[in-house]
Amino acid sequence: ANIMGIEACRSVMPNVPMAAVFDTAFHQTMPRQAYLYGLPYEYYEKYKIRRYGFHGTSHRYVTARAAQLLGKPIEQLKLISCHMGNGSSFTAVDGGKSIDTTMGLTPLEGLIMGTRSGDVDPTVVEMLMTQTGMSVADAMSVLNKKSGLLGLSAGLSSDWRDIKTNAQSGDAAAKRAAEVFAYRAKKYIGGYIAAMNGCDAIL
Numbered sequence: 001a002n003i004m005g006i007e008a009c010r011s012v013m014p015n016v017p018m019a020a021v022f023d024t025a026f027h028q029t030m031p032r033q034a035y036l037y038g039l040p041y042e043y044y045e046k047y048k049i050r051r052y053g054f055h056g057t058s059h060r061y062v063t064a065r066a067a068q069l070l071g072k073p074i075e076q077l078k079l080i081s082c083h084m085g086n087g088s089s090f091t092a093v094d095g096g097k098s099i100d101t102t103m104g105l106t107p108l109e110g111l112i113m114g115t116r117s118g119d120v121d122p123t124v125v126e127m128l129m130t131q132t133g134m135s136v137a138d139a140m141s142v143l144n145k146k147s148g149l150l151g152l153s154a155g156l157s158s159d160w161r162d163i164k165t166n167a168q169s170g171d172a173a174a175k176r177a178a179e180v181f182a183y184r185a186k187k188y189i190g191g192y193i194a195a196m197n198g199c200d201a202i203l
Helices: 002-012 025-029 041-047 056-070 123-132 136-145 148-152 160-168 172-196
Strands: 078-083 089-094 097-101
Touching (some): 025 056, 025 097, 056 097, 123 136, 148 172, 160 172
């Protein structure tokens, strides 16, 4: 589908320079201890199964801008960038380079998001299939489209603003979703502070 879009643009605007921007590129600096999964190494070698991360364009801009606002060279800073939206990710940036990020092989890994589950035991997929008769595709659809804030709030909303407003008004389901999200977010931030041996700013 992505190639089709590029080809369509080239056919309509053949003389216009075009560039492809990959939001995984910023995370190429992650060390192997951050990007490898605890799987047999041959799967990485054969199939490139590893953590890639996403939202790199956003994290790169935000950390560079933060360095400007702080009045310090980015090479001297330890920063945690928090990209918050329906899809959310945090990135630890040490000296201007991504050293770890919450998303992995796909955007499903990491934080609880609007409709994505974030980190779950992989056996959850098997359990959903055996307990409910779901297919693999159905189980993955649950994790990607029916979980996260939406699932934890029992279908109330996938929008953090709605969750926050309803939680403050005493809605139990919204409060549950907010508490689980905040706890997971706090764990990641704490982990990144430990990984970088400090932090100058959380963005």
